Amino acid sequence: MERIEYLYELCEALPRSGPGDNECTRRAFNLIPQHVAHPFILDIGCGQGMQTIELAKISNGKIIALDNHQAFLDILMARARNEGLEDNISPQNMSMLDMNFEEESFDIIWSEGALYFMGFTNGLKRCHQLLKEKGCLAVTELVYTNPNPPKAVVDYFEDEYPDIKNIDGNIETIKKAGFNLISNFTLPESAWLNNYYLPIEKELPRLIKKYQGNKVASQVFVEFKNEADFYRKYSKFYGYEFFVMQKNRITSRAT
Numbered sequence: 724m725e726r727i728e729y730l731y732e733l734c735e736a737l738p739r740s741g742p743g744d745n746e747c748t749r750r751a752f753n754l755i756p757q758h759v760a761h762p763f764i765l766d767i768g769c770g771q772g773m774q775t776i777e778l779a780k781i782s783n784g785k786i787i788a789l790d791n792h793q794a795f796l797d798i799l800m801a802r803a804r805n806e807g808l809e810d811n812i813s814p815q816n817m818s819m820l821d822m823n824f825e826e827e828s829f830d831i832i833w834s835e836g837a838l839y840f841m842g843f844t845n846g847l848k849r850c851h852q853l854l855k856e857k858g859c860l861a862v863t864e865l866v867y868t869n870p871n872p873p874k875a876v877v878d879y880f881e882d883e884y885p886d887i888k889n890i891d892g893n894i895e896t897i898k899k900a901g902f903n904l905i906s907n908f909t910l911p912e913s914a915w916l917n918n919y920y921l922p923i924e925k926e927l928p929r930l931i932k933k934y935q936g937n938k939v940a941s942q943v944f945v946e947f948k949n950e951a952d953f954y955r956k957y958s959k960f961y962g963y964e965f966f967v968m969q970k971n972r973i974t975s976r977a978t
């Protein structure tokens with residue numbers, strides 16, 4: 724099996740595949756100015772859809788839940804059926820790099836911990852094209868939350884996410900992409916731990932046992948454990964920022 728398959732096996736057992744929680748999803752949604760009664764929403768990189776389900780509950784809208792891993796979409800739709808929300812969510816197995824929706828078709832675009840797969844700047848540009856005039860985008864992005872991260876943190880992100888910026892740097896990128904920032908807030912540590920690192924640490928012993936002697940699998944699982952330890956040690960220097968913004972031009976002039 725390839726690395727990514729062990730990663731998927733772990734993530735499929737979690738409540739979600741990245742930091743976040745329903746409270747933050749609701750807080751971000753409530754920042755969006757008054758919108759149509761039944762907004763058309765695109766959730767990019769929805770994973771197993773904790774935020775998709777929450778959005779379906781609070782938005783009164785129709786949601787396209789897009790991910791390129793079918794097993795996540797299956798988990799999402801099983802959860803949606805349990806909540807009686809399956810008619811509000813339409814799963815789409817598609818790469819965000821190949822989104823072929825009509826331009827200016829969405830009222831709201833959502834993406835928690837996923838837009839960076841397109842590159843943050845590029846992702847903003849694509850969302851700008853897909854949003855209706857005055858449409859809103861809510862996205863979480865990994866940021867430095869402290870102006871002076873120690874060398875260990877800088878070195879770590881040079882390898883893990885060289886595009887990382889501070890909050891102001893991201894706000895500048897957002898403005899250049901043709902959006903007005905409505906508001907932003909940093910996800911609390913509990914959003915990293917409760918739905919993500921703690922469930923990972925709960926699953927790891929089972930998977931380590933299952934794949935004993937498998938070097939590829941062990942490497943993947945050790946990396947997750949190290950990532951959680953690194954976060955606990957340095958969480959005051961980086962985090963996820965929720966940026967909520969509104970399209971301010973009809974045609975994107977992002978460079």
Ligand SMILES: C[S@@+](CC[C@H](N)C(=O)[O-])C[C@H]1O[C@@H](n2cnc3c(N)ncnc32)[C@H](O)[C@@H]1O
Pocket residue numbers: 739740741742743767768769770771772773774789790791792795817818819820834835836837840
């Ligand atoms: C960090 S997870 C976040 C999932 C979910 N939004 C959450 O917060 O729990 C990133 C998601 O992006 C999806 N993904 C990665 N590359 C993708 C691509 N090119 N197109 C669509 N989805 C992609 C992954 O399958 C995964 O579900």
